[in-house]
Amino acid sequence: MNAHKLDYLGSDEARIALAVSDVTDMRLAAKQKDDVVREKQVLLQELQHRVANSLQIIASVLMQSARKVQSDEVRSHLHDAHHRVMSIATLQRQLAATKSGNVELRPYFADLCDSIGASMIYDHDLLTLTATVDDSITTSEVSVSLGLIVTELVINALKHAFPERDRSGEITVEYWSRSEGWGLTVEDNGVGMPGDHTTRKPGLGTGIVDALSKQLGATATVTGMSPGTRVAIIHHAPTAL
Numbered sequence: 070m071n072a073h074k075l076d077y078l079g080s081d082e083a084r085i086a087l088a089v090s091d092v093t094d095m096r097l098a099a100k101q102k103d104d105v106v107r108e109k110q111v112l113l114q115e116l117q118h119r120v121a122n123s124l125q126i127i128a129s130v131l132m133q134s135a136r137k138v139q140s141d142e143v144r145s146h147l148h149d150a151h152h153r154v155m156s157i158a159t160l161q162r163q164l165a166a167t168k169s170g171n172v173e174l175r176p177y178f179a180d181l182c183d184s185i186g187a188s189m190i191y192d193h194d195l196l197t198l199t200a201t202v203d204d205s206i207t208t209s210e211v212s213v214s215l216g217l218i219v220t221e222l223v224i225n226a227l228k229h230a231f232p233e234r235d236r237s238g239e240i241t242v243e244y245w246s247r248s249e250g251w252g253l254t255v256e257d258n259g260v261g262m263p264g265d266h267t268t269r270k271p272g273l274g275t276g277i278v279d280a281l282s283k284q285l286g287a288t289a290t291v292t293g294m295s296p297g298t299r300v301a302i303i304h305h306a307p308t309a310l
Contacts, residue, residue, distance in 0.1 A: 128154040132188075148189075149224060155184050156220040160212055172212040174244055175202040181216055182223065182242060189227045195237045198223065205246040214281045215244070215253060221278050222255035222300050230259025230298065250305040253287075258297040278302075 075084040128151050135147035159181045160172065178200040186198040207215070219242055231238045240257045278300075282289040287304035 128158060152185055152188070152220050152224055153217065156181060156216045157213065159184055160209070160216050171206050172209055174205045174207060174212065174215070175200075177212060177216065178202050178219060178242055178244065181219060185220065185223050185227070189224070191234060195235070196227075196231060196240070197238075198227075198240045198242075200242040200244075202242075202244045203246060205244060205251070211285065214285050218253065218278050218281050218302060219255065221275075225275075226255060226257040226259065226298070230257040230261075232260065248306065250303065252304070253302040254299060256294065256297060256299040258294070261296055262291070262293050262298055 131151040292299045
């Protein structure tokens with residue numbers, strides 16, 4: 070019901086216009102629409118759970134295969150594949166926990182580093198892997214690329230930065246986002262880059278990082294830290310004309 074007072078010039082009588090509308094069908098349609106949206110959200114979350122579980126099964130199969138093979142090179146490749154699959158599985162768990170379809174990078178990177186460290190760090194008292202991330206939220210597409218970049222760089226640092234098992238060290242993953250752009254860095258205090266790193270043929274991990282960086286419109290830079298190595302992925306926001 071809608072009521073409006075009518076004012077007539079020169080008249081002291083109060084008059085009211087009253088309109089009555091039947092909104093039953095309108096409210097029923099709105100409720101049905103809300104029910105469909107909720108149902109789709111439930112189905113999407115269930116799908117994401119199933120995808121995450123399937124990826125974890127694949128990762129487990131890869132790890133079991135790695136234990137059985139005799140070749141160290143093949144075993145290393147299977148381990149790397151395992152971590153890449155787990156990177157996507159971790160993302161799927163984050164997506165399943167949100168209704169917006171976007172990903173909070175702080176818990177995502179923290180879970181990702183915990184997963185990699187649990188399977189690759191030989192002594193957590195000697196070697197630490199930490200993630201320092203602001204409150205950034207991004208799309209699932211961007212977070213996939215960022216997660217794979219972090220996975221490749223952390224795996225590379227764990228493999229090559231600390232060849233001596235009795236040496237303590239730190240690996241830090243950092244991400245920030247500001248109005249002028251965003252940055253992702255992975256830094257270690259290990260033995261640093263070899264002297265011939267500029268002429269050495271890049272491996273699969275390096276190729277993946279370069280390709281994903283270009284896909285995100287970012288540039289990758291490797292810097293020797295004395296000691297250690299720092300890889301920075303920087304994206305500059307386009308400037309307004």
